[in-house]
Amino acid sequence: MSSTAPYELIYWPGIPGRGEFIRLALEEAGAEYTDTAHQEGGVQQVLSLIDRKFQGDPSGPPPFAPPVLKHGDLRISQTPNILLYLGPRLGLTPSGDGAYQVNSLALTALDGLSNEPHDTHHPIAVELYYEDQVEESKRRAESYRTNRLPKFLSYFERVLAPQVAQGRPWLYGDTLTYADLVFYQCIDGLKFAFPRAVSRLERTGQYPNVFKLYETVKDRPRIKAYLESDRRQKYSQGIYRHYPELDDAE
Ligand SMILES: N[C@@H](CCC(=O)N[C@@H](CS)C(=O)NCC(=O)O)C(=O)O
Structure with missing residues:
Protein backbone atom coordinates (compact mmCIF):
# COMPACT_ATOMS: atom_id res chain seq x y z
CA MET A 1 0.00 0.00 0.00
CA SER A 2 1.26 3.40 -0.90
CA SER A 3 1.48 5.63 2.15
CA THR A 4 1.01 8.64 -0.10
CA ALA A 5 -2.42 7.51 -1.34
CA PRO A 6 -5.15 9.98 -0.43
CA TYR A 7 -7.61 8.91 2.23
CA GLU A 8 -11.12 8.17 1.00
CA LEU A 9 -13.99 8.51 3.43
CA ILE A 10 -17.20 6.77 2.43
CA TYR A 11 -20.17 7.98 4.42
CA TRP A 12 -23.78 9.10 3.96
CA PRO A 13 -24.16 12.66 2.71
CA GLY A 14 -26.39 15.04 4.64
CA ILE A 15 -25.45 14.39 8.28
CA PRO A 16 -22.22 14.64 10.26
CA GLY A 17 -22.99 11.18 11.72
CA ARG A 18 -20.19 8.81 12.59
CA GLY A 19 -18.30 10.06 9.57
CA GLU A 20 -17.57 13.19 11.58
CA PHE A 21 -15.21 11.40 13.96
CA ILE A 22 -13.08 10.46 10.95
CA ARG A 23 -13.36 13.87 9.28
CA LEU A 24 -12.13 15.69 12.39
CA ALA A 25 -9.03 13.49 12.54
CA LEU A 26 -8.26 14.10 8.86
CA GLU A 27 -8.96 17.83 9.19
CA GLU A 28 -6.86 18.30 12.34
CA ALA A 29 -3.94 16.60 10.60
CA GLY A 30 -4.40 18.63 7.41
CA ALA A 31 -4.56 15.33 5.48
CA GLU A 32 -5.66 15.08 1.89
CA TYR A 33 -8.93 13.18 1.64
CA THR A 34 -12.03 12.68 -0.41
CA ASP A 35 -15.49 12.45 1.13
CA THR A 36 -18.55 10.91 -0.50
CA ALA A 37 -20.66 13.42 1.44
CA HIS A 38 -19.52 16.02 -1.08
CA GLN A 39 -19.31 13.91 -4.21
CA GLU A 40 -21.91 13.37 -6.88
CA GLY A 41 -23.12 9.79 -6.55
CA GLY A 42 -21.91 9.66 -2.94
CA VAL A 43 -24.97 7.77 -1.71
CA GLN A 44 -24.49 5.25 -4.51
CA GLN A 45 -20.93 4.61 -3.39
CA VAL A 46 -22.13 3.87 0.14
CA LEU A 47 -24.96 1.68 -1.11
CA SER A 48 -22.75 -0.37 -3.42
CA LEU A 49 -20.44 -1.25 -0.51
CA ILE A 50 -23.25 -2.34 1.81
CA ASP A 51 -25.24 -4.05 -0.94
CA ARG A 52 -26.31 -7.54 0.07
CA LYS A 53 -24.79 -8.91 -3.12
CA PHE A 54 -21.32 -7.47 -2.40
CA GLN A 55 -19.10 -10.20 -1.02
CA GLY A 56 -15.95 -8.15 -0.60
CA ASP A 57 -12.79 -8.06 -2.71
CA PRO A 58 -9.03 -8.06 -2.18
CA SER A 59 -9.33 -4.70 -0.35
CA GLY A 60 -11.42 -6.25 2.41
CA PRO A 61 -14.62 -8.03 3.43
CA PRO A 62 -17.91 -6.25 2.80
CA PRO A 63 -18.48 -3.55 5.43
CA PHE A 64 -21.73 -3.84 7.39
CA ALA A 65 -22.24 -0.08 7.60
CA PRO A 66 -20.42 3.20 7.00
CA PRO A 67 -18.15 4.96 7.84
CA VAL A 68 -15.69 3.15 5.62
CA LEU A 69 -12.13 4.25 4.93
CA LYS A 70 -10.20 3.38 1.80
CA HIS A 71 -6.47 3.95 1.76
CA GLY A 72 -4.55 2.56 -1.17
CA ASP A 73 -5.37 -1.15 -1.35
CA LEU A 74 -6.98 -1.27 2.07
CA ARG A 75 -10.66 -0.83 2.94
CA ILE A 76 -11.78 -0.90 6.58
CA SER A 77 -14.90 -0.07 8.58
CA GLN A 78 -15.99 0.57 12.20
CA THR A 79 -15.35 4.09 13.46
CA PRO A 80 -12.88 3.32 16.29
CA ASN A 81 -11.06 0.84 14.09
CA ILE A 82 -10.60 3.49 11.41
CA LEU A 83 -9.30 5.90 14.06
CA LEU A 84 -6.92 3.24 15.36
CA TYR A 85 -5.55 2.97 11.83
CA LEU A 86 -5.39 6.70 11.18
CA GLY A 87 -4.06 7.76 14.58
CA PRO A 88 -0.37 6.92 14.10
CA ARG A 89 -0.44 7.94 10.43
CA LEU A 90 -1.86 11.36 11.25
CA GLY A 91 0.19 11.98 14.41
CA LEU A 92 -2.89 11.67 16.63
CA THR A 93 -1.78 8.69 18.72
CA PRO A 94 1.19 8.39 21.08
CA SER A 95 3.69 5.66 20.31
CA GLY A 96 3.76 2.43 22.31
CA ASP A 97 1.06 1.22 24.68
N1 LIG B 1 -20.26 0.39 15.17
C1 LIG B 1 -20.30 1.00 13.87
C2 LIG B 1 -21.71 1.49 13.61
C3 LIG B 1 -21.91 1.87 12.17
C4 LIG B 1 -23.31 2.40 11.94
O1 LIG B 1 -24.25 2.12 12.68
N2 LIG B 1 -23.45 3.20 10.86
C5 LIG B 1 -24.71 3.83 10.57
C6 LIG B 1 -24.51 5.23 10.11
S1 LIG B 1 -23.75 6.20 11.39
C7 LIG B 1 -25.44 3.03 9.50
O2 LIG B 1 -25.47 3.40 8.35
N3 LIG B 1 -26.03 1.91 9.93
C8 LIG B 1 -26.81 1.07 9.09
C9 LIG B 1 -27.31 -0.15 9.87
O3 LIG B 1 -26.95 -0.30 11.05
O4 LIG B 1 -28.06 -0.93 9.27
C10 LIG B 1 -19.27 2.14 13.81
O5 LIG B 1 -18.88 2.65 14.86
O6 LIG B 1 -18.83 2.51 12.72
Missing part, protein backbone atom coordinates in the same frame (compact mmCIF):
# COMPACT_ATOMS: atom_id res chain seq x y z
CA GLY A 98 -0.38 4.72 25.00
CA ALA A 99 -2.19 3.97 21.75
CA TYR A 100 -4.44 1.55 23.63
CA GLN A 101 -5.13 4.10 26.38
CA VAL A 102 -6.21 6.60 23.75
CA ASN A 103 -8.41 3.97 22.15
CA SER A 104 -10.03 3.11 25.51
CA LEU A 105 -10.92 6.76 26.01
CA ALA A 106 -12.31 7.11 22.50
CA LEU A 107 -14.35 3.91 22.88
CA THR A 108 -15.76 5.10 26.20
CA ALA A 109 -16.77 8.42 24.68
CA LEU A 110 -18.39 6.63 21.74
CA ASP A 111 -20.25 4.28 24.09
CA GLY A 112 -21.71 6.83 26.46
CA LEU A 113 -21.73 10.08 24.53
CA SER A 114 -22.59 8.84 21.02
CA ASN A 115 -24.21 5.40 21.01
CA GLU A 116 -26.33 6.00 24.11
CA PRO A 117 -27.60 9.38 22.86
CA HIS A 118 -28.59 7.64 19.63
CA ASP A 119 -30.59 5.13 21.64
CA THR A 120 -32.57 7.91 23.34
CA HIS A 121 -34.47 8.49 20.09
CA HIS A 122 -34.43 4.82 19.02
CA PRO A 123 -34.83 2.87 22.27
CA ILE A 124 -36.96 0.08 20.82
CA ALA A 125 -35.77 -0.58 17.27
CA VAL A 126 -33.48 1.17 14.79
CA GLU A 127 -35.75 0.31 11.88
CA LEU A 128 -38.79 2.01 13.46
CA TYR A 129 -39.43 5.73 13.10
CA TYR A 130 -38.91 7.93 16.15
CA GLU A 131 -42.61 8.76 15.96
CA ASP A 132 -43.36 5.08 16.61
CA GLN A 133 -41.36 5.05 19.85
CA VAL A 134 -41.87 8.50 21.34
CA GLU A 135 -43.08 7.40 24.78
CA GLU A 136 -40.21 4.96 25.24
CA SER A 137 -37.82 7.63 23.95
CA LYS A 138 -39.00 10.05 26.61
CA ARG A 139 -38.29 7.53 29.37
CA ARG A 140 -34.94 6.61 27.90
CA ALA A 141 -33.92 10.24 27.39
CA GLU A 142 -34.86 11.19 30.93
CA SER A 143 -32.74 8.37 32.28
CA TYR A 144 -29.91 9.40 29.98
CA ARG A 145 -30.03 13.07 30.97
CA THR A 146 -30.28 12.43 34.68
CA ASN A 147 -28.10 9.34 35.15
CA ARG A 148 -25.93 8.27 32.25
CA LEU A 149 -24.82 11.63 30.89
CA PRO A 150 -23.65 12.99 34.29
CA LYS A 151 -21.96 9.64 34.97
CA PHE A 152 -19.96 9.80 31.74
CA LEU A 153 -19.13 13.50 32.22
CA SER A 154 -17.92 12.77 35.76
CA TYR A 155 -15.77 9.98 34.41
CA PHE A 156 -14.11 12.27 31.86
CA GLU A 157 -13.69 15.00 34.47
CA ARG A 158 -11.86 12.40 36.61
CA VAL A 159 -9.65 11.49 33.65
CA LEU A 160 -8.87 15.14 32.97
CA ALA A 161 -8.22 16.34 36.55
CA PRO A 162 -4.68 14.87 36.91
CA GLN A 163 -3.88 15.85 33.34
CA VAL A 164 -4.89 19.46 33.90
CA ALA A 165 -2.97 19.51 37.21
CA GLN A 166 0.13 18.80 35.10
CA GLY A 167 -0.71 21.57 32.66
CA ARG A 168 -2.15 19.26 29.98
CA PRO A 169 -5.67 19.94 28.71
CA TRP A 170 -5.83 16.61 26.81
CA LEU A 171 -7.43 13.33 27.81
CA TYR A 172 -4.15 11.46 27.53
CA GLY A 173 -0.48 12.41 27.30
CA ASP A 174 0.94 15.78 26.42
CA THR A 175 -0.47 16.31 22.94
CA LEU A 176 -3.90 16.19 21.35
CA THR A 177 -5.02 12.71 20.27
CA TYR A 178 -8.00 11.42 18.33
CA ALA A 179 -9.70 10.71 21.67
CA ASP A 180 -9.89 14.49 22.22
CA LEU A 181 -11.45 14.94 18.79
CA VAL A 182 -14.01 12.19 19.41
CA PHE A 183 -14.80 13.75 22.77
CA TYR A 184 -15.22 17.20 21.21
CA GLN A 185 -17.64 15.90 18.59
CA CYS A 186 -19.67 14.02 21.22
CA ILE A 187 -20.06 17.13 23.39
CA ASP A 188 -20.92 19.22 20.35
CA GLY A 189 -23.59 16.73 19.28
CA LEU A 190 -24.99 16.59 22.81
CA LYS A 191 -25.19 20.39 22.92
CA PHE A 192 -27.30 20.20 19.78
CA ALA A 193 -29.48 17.32 20.95
CA PHE A 194 -30.00 18.31 24.59
CA PRO A 195 -29.19 22.04 24.84
CA ARG A 196 -31.03 22.55 28.11
CA ALA A 197 -29.63 19.47 29.85
CA VAL A 198 -26.05 20.18 28.77
CA SER A 199 -26.32 23.81 29.83
CA ARG A 200 -27.74 22.72 33.22
CA LEU A 201 -24.83 20.31 33.70
CA GLU A 202 -22.30 22.93 32.65
CA ARG A 203 -23.77 25.44 35.12
CA THR A 204 -23.31 23.02 38.03
CA GLY A 205 -19.59 23.76 37.74
CA GLN A 206 -18.82 20.07 38.33
CA TYR A 207 -17.24 19.49 34.92
CA PRO A 208 -14.95 22.48 34.29
CA ASN A 209 -12.23 20.52 32.51
CA VAL A 210 -14.70 18.71 30.28
CA PHE A 211 -16.11 21.96 28.92
CA LYS A 212 -12.65 23.53 28.76
CA LEU A 213 -11.42 20.65 26.58
CA TYR A 214 -14.42 21.14 24.30
CA GLU A 215 -13.46 24.80 23.79
CA THR A 216 -9.77 24.01 23.40
CA VAL A 217 -10.43 21.55 20.58
CA LYS A 218 -12.95 23.89 18.96
CA ASP A 219 -10.28 26.62 18.86
CA ARG A 220 -7.62 24.52 17.15
CA PRO A 221 -6.81 26.49 13.98
CA ARG A 222 -7.58 23.68 11.53
CA ILE A 223 -10.68 22.53 13.42
CA LYS A 224 -11.96 26.12 13.61
CA ALA A 225 -11.44 26.60 9.87
CA TYR A 226 -13.16 23.29 9.17
CA LEU A 227 -16.15 24.10 11.38
CA GLU A 228 -16.60 27.37 9.53
CA SER A 229 -16.31 25.70 6.11
CA ASP A 230 -19.07 24.11 4.05
CA ARG A 231 -17.41 20.75 4.59
CA ARG A 232 -18.98 20.73 8.07
CA GLN A 233 -22.56 19.50 7.67
CA LYS A 234 -25.50 20.48 9.84
CA TYR A 235 -27.02 18.14 12.39
CA SER A 236 -30.35 16.70 11.31
CA GLN A 237 -31.63 13.12 11.39
CA GLY A 238 -28.45 11.40 12.53
CA ILE A 239 -27.07 10.26 15.87
CA TYR A 240 -27.69 13.65 17.49
CA ARG A 241 -31.25 14.85 16.96
CA HIS A 242 -32.98 17.68 18.71
CA TYR A 243 -36.44 16.70 19.91
CA PRO A 244 -37.43 19.30 22.55
CA GLU A 245 -39.60 16.74 24.34
CA LEU A 246 -36.50 14.60 25.00
CA ASP A 247 -34.56 17.45 26.61
CA ASP A 248 -34.96 18.91 30.13
CA ALA A 249 -38.29 20.66 30.64
CA GLU A 250 -38.05 24.45 30.34
Whole structure:
Protein backbone atom coordinates (compact mmCIF):
# COMPACT_ATOMS: atom_id res chain seq x y z
CA MET A 1 0.00 0.00 0.00
CA SER A 2 1.26 3.40 -0.90
CA SER A 3 1.48 5.63 2.15
CA THR A 4 1.01 8.64 -0.10
CA ALA A 5 -2.42 7.51 -1.34
CA PRO A 6 -5.15 9.98 -0.43
CA TYR A 7 -7.61 8.91 2.23
CA GLU A 8 -11.12 8.17 1.00
CA LEU A 9 -13.99 8.51 3.43
CA ILE A 10 -17.20 6.77 2.43
CA TYR A 11 -20.17 7.98 4.42
CA TRP A 12 -23.78 9.10 3.96
CA PRO A 13 -24.16 12.66 2.71
CA GLY A 14 -26.39 15.04 4.64
CA ILE A 15 -25.45 14.39 8.28
CA PRO A 16 -22.22 14.64 10.26
CA GLY A 17 -22.99 11.18 11.72
CA ARG A 18 -20.19 8.81 12.59
CA GLY A 19 -18.30 10.06 9.57
CA GLU A 20 -17.57 13.19 11.58
CA PHE A 21 -15.21 11.40 13.96
CA ILE A 22 -13.08 10.46 10.95
CA ARG A 23 -13.36 13.87 9.28
CA LEU A 24 -12.13 15.69 12.39
CA ALA A 25 -9.03 13.49 12.54
CA LEU A 26 -8.26 14.10 8.86
CA GLU A 27 -8.96 17.83 9.19
CA GLU A 28 -6.86 18.30 12.34
CA ALA A 29 -3.94 16.60 10.60
CA GLY A 30 -4.40 18.63 7.41
CA ALA A 31 -4.56 15.33 5.48
CA GLU A 32 -5.66 15.08 1.89
CA TYR A 33 -8.93 13.18 1.64
CA THR A 34 -12.03 12.68 -0.41
CA ASP A 35 -15.49 12.45 1.13
CA THR A 36 -18.55 10.91 -0.50
CA ALA A 37 -20.66 13.42 1.44
CA HIS A 38 -19.52 16.02 -1.08
CA GLN A 39 -19.31 13.91 -4.21
CA GLU A 40 -21.91 13.37 -6.88
CA GLY A 41 -23.12 9.79 -6.55
CA GLY A 42 -21.91 9.66 -2.94
CA VAL A 43 -24.97 7.77 -1.71
CA GLN A 44 -24.49 5.25 -4.51
CA GLN A 45 -20.93 4.61 -3.39
CA VAL A 46 -22.13 3.87 0.14
CA LEU A 47 -24.96 1.68 -1.11
CA SER A 48 -22.75 -0.37 -3.42
CA LEU A 49 -20.44 -1.25 -0.51
CA ILE A 50 -23.25 -2.34 1.81
CA ASP A 51 -25.24 -4.05 -0.94
CA ARG A 52 -26.31 -7.54 0.07
CA LYS A 53 -24.79 -8.91 -3.12
CA PHE A 54 -21.32 -7.47 -2.40
CA GLN A 55 -19.10 -10.20 -1.02
CA GLY A 56 -15.95 -8.15 -0.60
CA ASP A 57 -12.79 -8.06 -2.71
CA PRO A 58 -9.03 -8.06 -2.18
CA SER A 59 -9.33 -4.70 -0.35
CA GLY A 60 -11.42 -6.25 2.41
CA PRO A 61 -14.62 -8.03 3.43
CA PRO A 62 -17.91 -6.25 2.80
CA PRO A 63 -18.48 -3.55 5.43
CA PHE A 64 -21.73 -3.84 7.39
CA ALA A 65 -22.24 -0.08 7.60
CA PRO A 66 -20.42 3.20 7.00
CA PRO A 67 -18.15 4.96 7.84
CA VAL A 68 -15.69 3.15 5.62
CA LEU A 69 -12.13 4.25 4.93
CA LYS A 70 -10.20 3.38 1.80
CA HIS A 71 -6.47 3.95 1.76
CA GLY A 72 -4.55 2.56 -1.17
CA ASP A 73 -5.37 -1.15 -1.35
CA LEU A 74 -6.98 -1.27 2.07
CA ARG A 75 -10.66 -0.83 2.94
CA ILE A 76 -11.78 -0.90 6.58
CA SER A 77 -14.90 -0.07 8.58
CA GLN A 78 -15.99 0.57 12.20
CA THR A 79 -15.35 4.09 13.46
CA PRO A 80 -12.88 3.32 16.29
CA ASN A 81 -11.06 0.84 14.09
CA ILE A 82 -10.60 3.49 11.41
CA LEU A 83 -9.30 5.90 14.06
CA LEU A 84 -6.92 3.24 15.36
CA TYR A 85 -5.55 2.97 11.83
CA LEU A 86 -5.39 6.70 11.18
CA GLY A 87 -4.06 7.76 14.58
CA PRO A 88 -0.37 6.92 14.10
CA ARG A 89 -0.44 7.94 10.43
CA LEU A 90 -1.86 11.36 11.25
CA GLY A 91 0.19 11.98 14.41
CA LEU A 92 -2.89 11.67 16.63
CA THR A 93 -1.78 8.69 18.72
CA PRO A 94 1.19 8.39 21.08
CA SER A 95 3.69 5.66 20.31
CA GLY A 96 3.76 2.43 22.31
CA ASP A 97 1.06 1.22 24.68
CA GLY A 98 -0.38 4.72 25.00
CA ALA A 99 -2.19 3.97 21.75
CA TYR A 100 -4.44 1.55 23.63
CA GLN A 101 -5.13 4.10 26.38
CA VAL A 102 -6.21 6.60 23.75
CA ASN A 103 -8.41 3.97 22.15
CA SER A 104 -10.03 3.11 25.51
CA LEU A 105 -10.92 6.76 26.01
CA ALA A 106 -12.31 7.11 22.50
CA LEU A 107 -14.35 3.91 22.88
CA THR A 108 -15.76 5.10 26.20
CA ALA A 109 -16.77 8.42 24.68
CA LEU A 110 -18.39 6.63 21.74
CA ASP A 111 -20.25 4.28 24.09
CA GLY A 112 -21.71 6.83 26.46
CA LEU A 113 -21.73 10.08 24.53
CA SER A 114 -22.59 8.84 21.02
CA ASN A 115 -24.21 5.40 21.01
CA GLU A 116 -26.33 6.00 24.11
CA PRO A 117 -27.60 9.38 22.86
CA HIS A 118 -28.59 7.64 19.63
CA ASP A 119 -30.59 5.13 21.64
CA THR A 120 -32.57 7.91 23.34
CA HIS A 121 -34.47 8.49 20.09
CA HIS A 122 -34.43 4.82 19.02
CA PRO A 123 -34.83 2.87 22.27
CA ILE A 124 -36.96 0.08 20.82
CA ALA A 125 -35.77 -0.58 17.27
CA VAL A 126 -33.48 1.17 14.79
CA GLU A 127 -35.75 0.31 11.88
CA LEU A 128 -38.79 2.01 13.46
CA TYR A 129 -39.43 5.73 13.10
CA TYR A 130 -38.91 7.93 16.15
CA GLU A 131 -42.61 8.76 15.96
CA ASP A 132 -43.36 5.08 16.61
CA GLN A 133 -41.36 5.05 19.85
CA VAL A 134 -41.87 8.50 21.34
CA GLU A 135 -43.08 7.40 24.78
CA GLU A 136 -40.21 4.96 25.24
CA SER A 137 -37.82 7.63 23.95
CA LYS A 138 -39.00 10.05 26.61
CA ARG A 139 -38.29 7.53 29.37
CA ARG A 140 -34.94 6.61 27.90
CA ALA A 141 -33.92 10.24 27.39
CA GLU A 142 -34.86 11.19 30.93
CA SER A 143 -32.74 8.37 32.28
CA TYR A 144 -29.91 9.40 29.98
CA ARG A 145 -30.03 13.07 30.97
CA THR A 146 -30.28 12.43 34.68
CA ASN A 147 -28.10 9.34 35.15
CA ARG A 148 -25.93 8.27 32.25
CA LEU A 149 -24.82 11.63 30.89
CA PRO A 150 -23.65 12.99 34.29
CA LYS A 151 -21.96 9.64 34.97
CA PHE A 152 -19.96 9.80 31.74
CA LEU A 153 -19.13 13.50 32.22
CA SER A 154 -17.92 12.77 35.76
CA TYR A 155 -15.77 9.98 34.41
CA PHE A 156 -14.11 12.27 31.86
CA GLU A 157 -13.69 15.00 34.47
CA ARG A 158 -11.86 12.40 36.61
CA VAL A 159 -9.65 11.49 33.65
CA LEU A 160 -8.87 15.14 32.97
CA ALA A 161 -8.22 16.34 36.55
CA PRO A 162 -4.68 14.87 36.91
CA GLN A 163 -3.88 15.85 33.34
CA VAL A 164 -4.89 19.46 33.90
CA ALA A 165 -2.97 19.51 37.21
CA GLN A 166 0.13 18.80 35.10
CA GLY A 167 -0.71 21.57 32.66
CA ARG A 168 -2.15 19.26 29.98
CA PRO A 169 -5.67 19.94 28.71
CA TRP A 170 -5.83 16.61 26.81
CA LEU A 171 -7.43 13.33 27.81
CA TYR A 172 -4.15 11.46 27.53
CA GLY A 173 -0.48 12.41 27.30
CA ASP A 174 0.94 15.78 26.42
CA THR A 175 -0.47 16.31 22.94
CA LEU A 176 -3.90 16.19 21.35
CA THR A 177 -5.02 12.71 20.27
CA TYR A 178 -8.00 11.42 18.33
CA ALA A 179 -9.70 10.71 21.67
CA ASP A 180 -9.89 14.49 22.22
CA LEU A 181 -11.45 14.94 18.79
CA VAL A 182 -14.01 12.19 19.41
CA PHE A 183 -14.80 13.75 22.77
CA TYR A 184 -15.22 17.20 21.21
CA GLN A 185 -17.64 15.90 18.59
CA CYS A 186 -19.67 14.02 21.22
CA ILE A 187 -20.06 17.13 23.39
CA ASP A 188 -20.92 19.22 20.35
CA GLY A 189 -23.59 16.73 19.28
CA LEU A 190 -24.99 16.59 22.81
CA LYS A 191 -25.19 20.39 22.92
CA PHE A 192 -27.30 20.20 19.78
CA ALA A 193 -29.48 17.32 20.95
CA PHE A 194 -30.00 18.31 24.59
CA PRO A 195 -29.19 22.04 24.84
CA ARG A 196 -31.03 22.55 28.11
CA ALA A 197 -29.63 19.47 29.85
CA VAL A 198 -26.05 20.18 28.77
CA SER A 199 -26.32 23.81 29.83
CA ARG A 200 -27.74 22.72 33.22
CA LEU A 201 -24.83 20.31 33.70
CA GLU A 202 -22.30 22.93 32.65
CA ARG A 203 -23.77 25.44 35.12
CA THR A 204 -23.31 23.02 38.03
CA GLY A 205 -19.59 23.76 37.74
CA GLN A 206 -18.82 20.07 38.33
CA TYR A 207 -17.24 19.49 34.92
CA PRO A 208 -14.95 22.48 34.29
CA ASN A 209 -12.23 20.52 32.51
CA VAL A 210 -14.70 18.71 30.28
CA PHE A 211 -16.11 21.96 28.92
CA LYS A 212 -12.65 23.53 28.76
CA LEU A 213 -11.42 20.65 26.58
CA TYR A 214 -14.42 21.14 24.30
CA GLU A 215 -13.46 24.80 23.79
CA THR A 216 -9.77 24.01 23.40
CA VAL A 217 -10.43 21.55 20.58
CA LYS A 218 -12.95 23.89 18.96
CA ASP A 219 -10.28 26.62 18.86
CA ARG A 220 -7.62 24.52 17.15
CA PRO A 221 -6.81 26.49 13.98
CA ARG A 222 -7.58 23.68 11.53
CA ILE A 223 -10.68 22.53 13.42
CA LYS A 224 -11.96 26.12 13.61
CA ALA A 225 -11.44 26.60 9.87
CA TYR A 226 -13.16 23.29 9.17
CA LEU A 227 -16.15 24.10 11.38
CA GLU A 228 -16.60 27.37 9.53
CA SER A 229 -16.31 25.70 6.11
CA ASP A 230 -19.07 24.11 4.05
CA ARG A 231 -17.41 20.75 4.59
CA ARG A 232 -18.98 20.73 8.07
CA GLN A 233 -22.56 19.50 7.67
CA LYS A 234 -25.50 20.48 9.84
CA TYR A 235 -27.02 18.14 12.39
CA SER A 236 -30.35 16.70 11.31
CA GLN A 237 -31.63 13.12 11.39
CA GLY A 238 -28.45 11.40 12.53
CA ILE A 239 -27.07 10.26 15.87
CA TYR A 240 -27.69 13.65 17.49
CA ARG A 241 -31.25 14.85 16.96
CA HIS A 242 -32.98 17.68 18.71
CA TYR A 243 -36.44 16.70 19.91
CA PRO A 244 -37.43 19.30 22.55
CA GLU A 245 -39.60 16.74 24.34
CA LEU A 246 -36.50 14.60 25.00
CA ASP A 247 -34.56 17.45 26.61
CA ASP A 248 -34.96 18.91 30.13
CA ALA A 249 -38.29 20.66 30.64
CA GLU A 250 -38.05 24.45 30.34
N1 LIG B 1 -20.26 0.39 15.17
C1 LIG B 1 -20.30 1.00 13.87
C2 LIG B 1 -21.71 1.49 13.61
C3 LIG B 1 -21.91 1.87 12.17
C4 LIG B 1 -23.31 2.40 11.94
O1 LIG B 1 -24.25 2.12 12.68
N2 LIG B 1 -23.45 3.20 10.86
C5 LIG B 1 -24.71 3.83 10.57
C6 LIG B 1 -24.51 5.23 10.11
S1 LIG B 1 -23.75 6.20 11.39
C7 LIG B 1 -25.44 3.03 9.50
O2 LIG B 1 -25.47 3.40 8.35
N3 LIG B 1 -26.03 1.91 9.93
C8 LIG B 1 -26.81 1.07 9.09
C9 LIG B 1 -27.31 -0.15 9.87
O3 LIG B 1 -26.95 -0.30 11.05
O4 LIG B 1 -28.06 -0.93 9.27
C10 LIG B 1 -19.27 2.14 13.81
O5 LIG B 1 -18.88 2.65 14.86
O6 LIG B 1 -18.83 2.51 12.72
